[in-house]
Amino acid sequence: MELPLLIGVTGGIGSGKSMVCRLFECLDIPVYYADSRAKWLTNNDPEIREKVVALLGNEAYDREGLYNTRFVASSVFKNEPLLKALNAIIHPVVLRDTKEWAGQRTGAPYVVKEAAIMAKAGQANAVDYVVLVEAPVELRVQRILQRDNRTEQEIRAIIERQVSDESRREIADYIVNNDDASELIPQVLHLHDTFLKARSSRH
Numbered sequence: 001m002e003l004p005l006l007i008g009v010t011g012g013i014g015s016g017k018s019m020v021c022r023l024f025e026c027l028d029i030p031v032y033y034a035d036s037r038a039k040w041l042t043n044n045d046p047e048i049r050e051k052v053v054a055l056l057g058n059e060a061y062d063r064e065g066l067y068n069t070r071f072v073a074s075s076v077f078k079n080e081p082l083l084k085a086l087n088a089i090i091h092p093v094v095l096r097d098t099k100e101w102a103g104q105r106t107g108a109p110y111v112v113k114e115a116a117i118m119a120k121a122g123q124a125n126a127v128d129y130v131v132l133v134e135a136p137v138e139l140r141v142q143r144i145l146q147r148d149n150r151t152e153q154e155i156r157a158i159i160e161r162q163v164s165d166e167s168r169r170e171i172a173d174y175i176v177n178n179d180d181a182s183e184l185i186p187q188v189l190h191l192h193d194t195f196l197k198a199r200s201s202r203h
């Protein structure tokens with residue numbers, strides 16, 4: 001069975017990945033939100049749960065047994081080795097899950113995966129093209145201060161743990177500029193056209 005063309009949308013915290021993905025959804029393109037799916041899997045996959053508790057202790061889940069993201073964020077976003085170890089538990093499961101999800105959407109012209117961490121296009125299990133959403137760091141910090149219940153210090157700690165925009169550019173096939181001066185909709189419509197054409201040239 002041939003999987004649909006898979007487009008990765010990535011970018012740093014507050015760059016506007018989800019905003020761009022919502023626009024793809026408006027065009028009837030299915031979107032896999034890796035961050036939220038990873039949390040769902042961390043709540044529901046017993047193997048992940050066992051490994052996360054072994055790594056971070058019982059506090060990783062609250063009294064109701066739910067993934068305690070507040071505790072985990074405060075542990076891993078200031079500790080690179082812990083973050084890497086957490087990634088190593090969750091990411092293989094998310095990759096498998098993405099493939100399964102894409103396999104169930106063969107009727108779509110292409111599908112999109114939104115993720116903070118993205119492997120280069122063309123690698124085993126990875127996406128066909130990478131779209132990078134960019135915005136100036138200060139604007140991202142302001143957006144997240146408004147959106148989330150996080151301090152500026154917490155936001156900057158996340159930015160420090162994430163890869164830089166320069167490294168993201170090395171894997172990007174397309175860049176969406178989401179600063180205050182650029183319009184998102186025309187950029188997404190242009191990408192939509194490009195991916196529809198890429199899909200028809202595959203057949």
Ligand SMILES: CC(C)(COP(=O)(O)OP(=O)(O)OC[C@H]1O[C@@H](n2cnc3c(N)ncnc32)[C@H](O)[C@@H]1O)[C@@H](O)C(=O)NCCC(=O)NCCS
Binds near residue numbers: 014039076115116
């Ligand atoms: C650390 C956790 C508990 C924080 O949850 P919380 O709800 O507080 O924050 P949220 O998920 O919105 O993440 C905050 C920001 O960090 C980014 N982010 C999330 N995980 C990672 C990571 N492993 N590395 C770098 N950035 C990350 C998000 O994209 C977002 O920009 C949670 O993100 C998590 O379990 N991450 C590990 C799983 C993962 O890697 N998910 C990313 C895609 S598979």
Ligand SMILES: Nc1ncnc2c1ncn2[C@@H]1O[C@H](COP(=O)(O)OP(=O)(O)OP(=O)(O)O)[C@@H](O)[C@H]1O
Binds near residue numbers: 011013015016019035
């Ligand atoms: N062009 C824009 N104009 C105004 N607000 C925007 C714009 N782009 C994004 N935002 C707002 O900024 C915040 C961050 O955007 P969004 O959630 O899409 O970022 P993200 O990259 O998905 O972040 P995260 O990595 O935390 O998931 C949201 O509240 C969103 O509504």
